[in-house]
Amino acid sequence: MDPALQLFKWELSQIFLDRGFIAKIIIGMGISLLLLPFLLNSLSSFATNVNTPNLPFVYKIITIGVVGEYPALVGILEGNTLLSVIHLDDEENARRLLANGELNGFLAVSGRSVKFVGNGNPLSSLAELQVREALDKVVKAGSNPDVKVIQEHSIEPFVKGIISPFIIFSPLLLWCLPIIQSISYDRENKMLEALFSLPIDRRKIFLAKVFANLAFAIFASFVWMLVLGAFGLNFVNFLGGLVMLSAISLLIISLNGLVSTISSNVKNATLASGIVSTIVFSFLFIISLLRINPYLAEFSSVSPVTYISYQVSGILTPFPLETLLLLLLAIISANLLSVAAFSTEKFAFSLNPGIAQLYEGMQELLGKPAYSAFAMGFVAFCLTLPVQVISLGILLFISSSYWIVIFLLAAMEESLKFIPLGVMKPSNWSEGALWGAIIGLSFGICESVLFAPHLEFIPLRAIPIAAHSLFTLIMGAGYGARRPYLGLSIAIILHFVYNETVLSRLI
């Protein structure tokens, strides 16, 4: 038998034989399942609140006072979980409490006249929205409204679709953990040194570890979906759901693998894995939550969480091949980077491996400068995304100025393409220009594949790809001609002008 296959089997058996770990997964599934009946029962309460998304975590954040009698209206207001209703004797008292900030607004009822008084802050306006909705229900009770827009879906499947993924994905994070143990923990305990002395290619060792964890994840996803079905959370397309859950598991496993290969110890790897998983899930959920606004609903289909949400809401949607391709792209990128880092001597024998390993790994693996330049363009792009996301996050707080944003984007992309040139060190301008052009080409292709909204859109991206090659060509030539910062500055300015030209046509 192939030694890599043997290693795969051994790794897989290690996961299954770890009784403690299996028990934790079962407990994790149990905790999630305990919440499921609560979730399904609570959904009926959402069905009555059509306009305002009253989620369980907002409870009585508004206080309103009621002066006078209107039992039908007050009954509805008291049933609203956002509101805390206080009965008051006179309007004078209500005005005093409103001025003190103890009330967000009050209702004064006399005969058939209803008056809402707020104190001019946003919560008063939210309170008025609740009162208007309640009054709407009261005055329309028993009659058919003249105009009412037919909605495609009620809020119930929507909320079920938003909350269910939390329950579905929670145990998933657990079954993606063994890869950290089998890389970082084995490295710390010198187990990897023993493995590296065997006549097996290091790349195969890494892939055996990833596939062993994946095999376990697919098995766990399958069991989990069956159990969820038994508890009332059914997937419309079982196979589609399984493929998507497995793909998300593989993404988390690959990212855990990547952080394990570039972390110096288990502690850092575990922390980094927690942070990376949180970020990935937050972004997938945030993209999926764009459905909350009909105007942005289309964009939410990019997230695999959206597909899972529709699946459990009982809405049959076609399997999103493009989402799967995007996931695969991220998975392949993470694994290529991990293999590069894992194969370096530094990984096995240095005390503090780090991100520089990724570039060194590329050089060690590929040998020829042109090939490694292409691979480094790819690495630069992979690094660009998280760096840009973090920087834009910071920037949105300070300023959302259009000019600063597009300048920052240009500067970050060019700087990250500059680092590989520093590792490769071209000796003259023509060498620098060639390697720079290759780095830019690869960067541009990766960007186009990821940002193209549809696959058939990619050929239209020839101009941005060429532009990236040109900017890095100039930068590389500058680097080769011993004028690195001049080259970088010219590239950033050209990129900035290019961004502005393209964006001014779009907006």
Add this chain to the structure above:
Amino acid sequence: MGIGEFAKKEATDLVTDKVFLISILLQFTIISALLFLYQFYSSINNTNFPVTVELDSYNADLVGRLQENGVNVQVRTPEGLTTYQSGVQPARRLGSIRVAFNTSSNEVKSDVANVFSGYAISKIRDAAELVSFEQALEKEGVAYEISGTMDGDFAFLPLNYGLIVPIAIILPAFIVMGFTLQGILVERKTKAIELLLVSPISDFQIAQIKVLPYMAVSTLLSVIWLLFISSRVEVLNIWALAAVAAMFSIITVSLSTIISCTASSVKEANAISSLAGMAIPMLGILPYSIFSPFFPTVIMARVSSSHLGMELALTIAVLGFVAAAFFLAAMLAIRNMRRNFA
């Protein structure tokens, strides 16, 4: 070396940790992304994209409301289309978004491929609901008067108090929870903790050394995030929220101290902490019950938005009591570890 110096060392180790510093950047990103999305959602209905709605018959109230909402209306008559222009200038250079609304069947026909169709539909829904509300008020003879409110869309406001504010408190608490867990596990592995266990420092003091510095750092971060949030959206009672953040972080840090002191291996500790980390946010999505007012997320949402009355103070006191219980349990876990070591 007094416990103050031990605590100072723990806090310094934490704030100089590279991974911790990166995690601060990431927390910042998540919170600013959420704030950005919140502001985007809140302002999207106030943006004037050019919309044209085609009606099958003339309805004066509906046409008037749509025009007020910045929508151009076309009504189909036997002679052809009659256009009623809205007085509002569109904000962007875009082709008009066209939607047809059948007033007798109440069905909307839109271009499914156009991502802006949903925006146009929400305009129709808003106008139609207002018209039917006004008609119903008139029919029932009810007069409704409003004063002291602001213009704008506030339906997403609960997301600020119920999601962004709790995240600003929970995120730092969870991150320091990870650091306490890994810190104690590493100390157990390198036997550094044995020095502390054999020293004459009491269990209570060790618990203080292991919990309070992390609590302080987490609370400080939460306060910074809350001040950032309050620069965009009003957040009330920030100092009471800081107290809630301190209590919540005592719970999470004590929990990870308990896990790391009692677990038999690193693997087990990681798995148990993942479970604990999973269970805590899930409290936030449980349905309403008599316990709801005491959930940490609900307390955070209410303190940040409401007047601090007796009832709310009572729920904070209960949280403080739970935090004290967790701290006591962490102390017992340390005592147990000491006994096993001895």
